[in-house]
Amino acid sequence: MTAATKSCLAITGGVGGAKLALGLSRQLQPEKLTIVANTGDDFEHLGLDICPDLDTVMYTLANLSDKDSGWGQADETWQFLAALGQLGGDTWFSLGDKDLATHVVRTRERAKGKSLSVVTRELCSALNIEHSLVPMSDDPVATLIHCQSGEVLAFQHYFVRDQCQPAINGYSFSGIGSASRCSEFTRALQDPELGSIILCPSNPFVSVAPVLDIDDTVDMMVQQSAPVIAVSPIVAGVALKGPAAKMMAELKMPSTALGVAEYYVDRYPGLLDAIVLDIADAKQATAVEALGVQALVVKTVMTSLQDREQLAADVLKFAERLSLV
């Protein structure tokens, strides 16, 4: 059996993870890939249900995403936001005119009683996305950022409104104790044909951890024979996108790929089989392997579509190799 016939479960946050998810979707048949997105960032804003990570992945898979920022839609316009400002509304969260349609449809459909996963499936279907993109949960989970000042911020207030300026000393996921996985997520975890579980290059603390922390997800991943492979979102000591490196420094961790591996090993003992490091971090491979984690060193910086496809192919091949050990 080759990797191509085995299925893959990818856990992702927004921009960086979405790039790899797109690469995976171009390497695997729709029935072989389940992409689970973090919903801890979700929030209600202006009466609308907004799911930033889900939407970033959805727009990326639909080839609608803005190529420069990685989030939102290409050729977006901002007339709504300008008019909202004129009416005295909150404009700190950038809602584009096209993007708004997603939130309006989602809010309305959920108000009718549909679950987030059903609405996500409908939206993906309308955008001709064939691969399975599912929220981690249909239950509300809210990532909270604990600042060194003592303040606790809702994630989007920290991330967007305050531009990640506050120094943090922790984070938590409100509602996580009573949240259940989406059924598609559980089904993917139970798939006897599962060949890889990939933790995409997303923020380990606020994008991947909420997904892992639901229910017995980590136990199920540990019990699964498929290798669990993280792709480091830290390259050469910096996060390509977002506050991961800054958070690591504030949390007294080394802001390195090795630091990412150490974090996963500490927080989720026995979970991680391997980590993918960028060639810039090749020298950290030995230290990573000393943690009992296999290391693959390849180019992980994804600039072009070909980069996304190549990294996906590399990771899947790596998973296949790990399965044969």
Next chain:
Amino acid sequence: MTAATKSCLAITGGVGGAKLALGLSRQLQPEKLTIVANTGDDFEHLGLDICPDLDTVMYTLANLSDKDSGWGQADETWQFLAALGQLGGDTWFSLGDKDLATHVVRTRERAKGKSLSVVTRELCSALNIEHSLVPMSDDPVATLIHCQSGEVLAFQHYFVRDQCQPAINGYSFSGIGSASRCSEFTRALQDPELGSIILCPSNPFVSVAPVLDIDDTVDMMVQQSAPVIAVSPIVAGVALKGPAAKMMAELKMPSTALGVAEYYVDRYPGLLDAIVLDIADAKQATAVEALGVQALVVKTVMTSLQDREQLAADVLKFAERLSLV
């Protein structure tokens, strides 16, 4: 006492009425004018509270309205609507990107428990509108169109979705029996300084009638000493905007300014003191006066801003003259 020191109550629907409302706002100090807009057209669409007539008047007063169509905003864009279509949403009601901000803010503020009149005041204040624009009621009233086919349509379905194509044989206002006037509307009706009540050139059946039919509005207008003056929305046998003339034909009324006068006299005995006819309809003045209704013949077609101001001045001067009789 001159007309300028007396106050004016204007009853209006959308486009045509809004033009005269704007003219009145340029002739009268803010404290001397109350504009009451029809809300029978209001509906919930995509989970948003939409008030077409209120918004048309609001945008007109704020100098934001699209000069060609008379509704919506100038320099509007339609990215949201295109994206909504891509998601399979209902696109028959044209929601512009700028316009959306109004509906999103209104929906959110009303969800917090604010009344429509409070939210309208806040929106108008944000748009620097100094004159008082109030909804006829804070209670829901829904104009229903009774088609000759037997079908009953919500107003916007008839007006926008079906482009006024169905032949009608009646209309009704669901909820009118339990709706109360807004307090500002009642206050204007009770104002001892009231010098004129103007029924703007809006559809007599579905724009003006819902406002008149609330509570004891007609009785209060009849008892008020201020003259009630309608401005005919029919000029030379056609409605300048909307289905008024088509409806009159289907309701077996002559589609003329005289027909409008006859309708008001029949439906609301004793209400109408006068009607303003366009110069194109000068020959109908005698027949109108035979109904016991005074006639003023002036140019009523409002193309320019100056036309709006001139008609407003003409009507106010006419009201003053009628008061002296």
